[in-house]
Amino acid sequence: MPKAKxxxxxxxxxxxxxxxxxxxxARYLNCxxxxxxxxxxxYVHPETGETLFDMHKNQCGKGIPKFISHNxxxxxxxxxxxxxxxxxxxxxxxxxxxxxxxxxxAGLIEECCSNCNFNERRVTDYKMPLIMHFKDGNTKHYGxxxxxxxxxxxxxxxxxxxxxxxxxxxxxxxxxxxMKIEEEKLQLDDYQMKxxxxxxxxxxxxxxxxxxxxxx
Numbered sequence: 466m467p468k469a470k471x472x473x474x475x476x477x478x479x480x481x482x483x484x485x486x487x488x489x490x491a492r493y494l495n496c497x498x499x500x501x502x503x504x505x506x507x508y509v510h511p512e513t514g515e516t517l518f519d520m521h522k523n524q525c526g527k528g529i530p531k532f533i534s535h536n537x538x539x540x541x542x543x544x545x546x547x548x549x550x551x552x553x554x555x556x557x558x559x560x561x562x563x564x565x566x567x568x569x570x571a572g573l574i575e576e577c578c579s580n581c582n583f584n585e586r587r588v589t590d591y592k593m594p595l596i597m598h599f600k601d602g603n604t605k606h607y608g609x610x611x612x613x614x615x616x617x618x619x620x621x622x623x624x625x626x627x628x629x630x631x632x633x634x635x636x637x638x639x640x641x642x643x644m645k646i647e648e649e650k651l652q653l654d655d656y657q658m659k660x661x662x663x664x665x666x667x668x669x670x671x672x673x674x675x676x677x678x679x680x681x
Contacts, residue, residue, distance in 0.1 A: 486523040493572040578616035
């Protein structure tokens with residue numbers, strides 16, 4: 466009979482740094498929630514005096530968007546994210562923003578700029594200005610060697626502008642313009658659309674799920 470997995474404090478701290486809840490940390494360490502829980506309750510953080518379990522439990526779901534919350538009821542179970550990443554399941558059947566967040570939550574990619582390590586969050590809604598870039602240009606290819614998260618600055622420096630010159634001119638001039646961006650060039654997520662609405666460039670939309678920008 467194989468021995469149960471033993472986890473050190475360092476292993477758990479690493480899992481905590483890449484996830485947002487105890488359940489996600491258990492998935493990252495490839496074990497069950499019930500197996501990991503006593504280890505996390507055993508270890509105490511030297512600076513805060515809290516157990517790692519108390520530090521990482523996330524009952525209010527902070528930083529976890531509503532569409533990925535485990536409290537939601539899904540009509541049918543979604544496939545494992547690895548099946549999509551490794552190409553066994555066609556990614557075109559799923560929303561890009563959900564896939565990207567599932568990759569982050571599972572610890573497959575780190576939620577920071579892969580070039581400069583930028584990981585600052587906006588305090589109002591806990592969102593981070595990151596763009597999912599597909600190295601081969603295929604937005605359905607989610608292989609770990611093909612995707613990377615880049616901050617707006619690094620994307621601009623290495624791959625191109627988010628806005629056209631005309632759009633920048635309007636933004637800097639505080640003018641009002643209706644932006645029409647061709648779908649074949651880029652896809653704007655709700656986070657960026659909200660930013661444009663705040664600048665008066667788009668009509669208001671009540672829906673505001675967490676998402677990332679996907680370039681083709």
